Amino acid sequence: MPGKQVPLTKDGLxxxxxxxxxxxxxxxxxVAQRIHDAKELVGAQNAPEYEDARAEQAFVEGRIxxxxxxxxxxxxxxxxxxxxxxxxxxxxxxxxxxxxxKAIYTIVGVAEADPKDGKISNESPVGTAMLGKKxxxxxxxKAPAGDMTWxxxxxx
Numbered sequence: 001m002p003g004k005q006v007p008l009t010k011d012g013l014x015x016x017x018x019x020x021x022x023x024x025x026x027x028x029x030x031v032a033q034r035i036h037d038a039k040e041l042v043g044a045q046n047a048p049e050y051e052d053a054r055a056e057q058a059f060v061e062g063r064i065x066x067x068x069x070x071x072x073x074x075x076x077x078x079x080x081x082x083x084x085x086x087x088x089x090x091x092x093x094x095x096x097x098x099x100x101x102k103a104i105y106t107i108v109g110v111a112e113a114d115p116k117d118g119k120i121s122n123e124s125p126v127g128t129a130m131l132g133k134k135x136x137x138x139x140x141x142k143a144p145a146g147d148m149t150w151x152x153x154x155x156x
Contacts, residue, residue: 006070007089007122009077012112016074020067023060031057070111077109084155087130089122094154095130095139102153107131 008016031053038050077090087093089107096102105120107130113121120127129141130152139150 003069003073005075006073006111007077007109008070008074008111009090009108012108013071013074013076016067016071016111020064020071023064023067027060028064031060085134087133087152087155091130092156093130093133093152094156095150096153097148097150105130 034053035050035057038047038053041047041049084091087107089109092104092106094102094104103118105118105126107122107127108119110121110123113119113124113127120130122128122131125143126141129139133139133152135152135155137152139152141148141150
């Protein structure tokens with residue numbers, strides 16, 4: 001059964017595939033070894049080391065399943081045939097606030113959002129407010145820190 005589509009850029013797809021490979025080939029084996037060592041050390045399966053290793057195993061296996069599902073439902077963002085006249089998935093948007101401070105954001109899918117790196121999810125309040133805007137348009141954003149108004153300066 002297909003799930004919710006996961007829009008990804010080429011870089012986002014590569015990053016997820018690399019993370020999946022690392023989890024399967026390296027982390028899974030490391031965690032299995034930690035579980036084995038904890039059993040050998042204590043001889044009882046209720047030791048803190050054993051419980052910690054089992055919790056890490058659950059996390060790793062959960063993340064593997066999560067990434068595999070995202071990759072199954074991945075939809076590539078067509079970066080070459082985007083409309084550069086309005087903000088859409090994959091757009092790099094330069095904005096300025098009412099004080100003239102500029103910032104650049106790339107609109108991406110939830111799976112590769114990283115606000116610290118300037119990658120804003122299309123489903124976030126900021127990303128949703130930006131979608132469809134053109135150069136010169138005002139963007140009104142309702143954020144926990146307060147309402148903001150930005151102006152679109154450039155779309156790449």
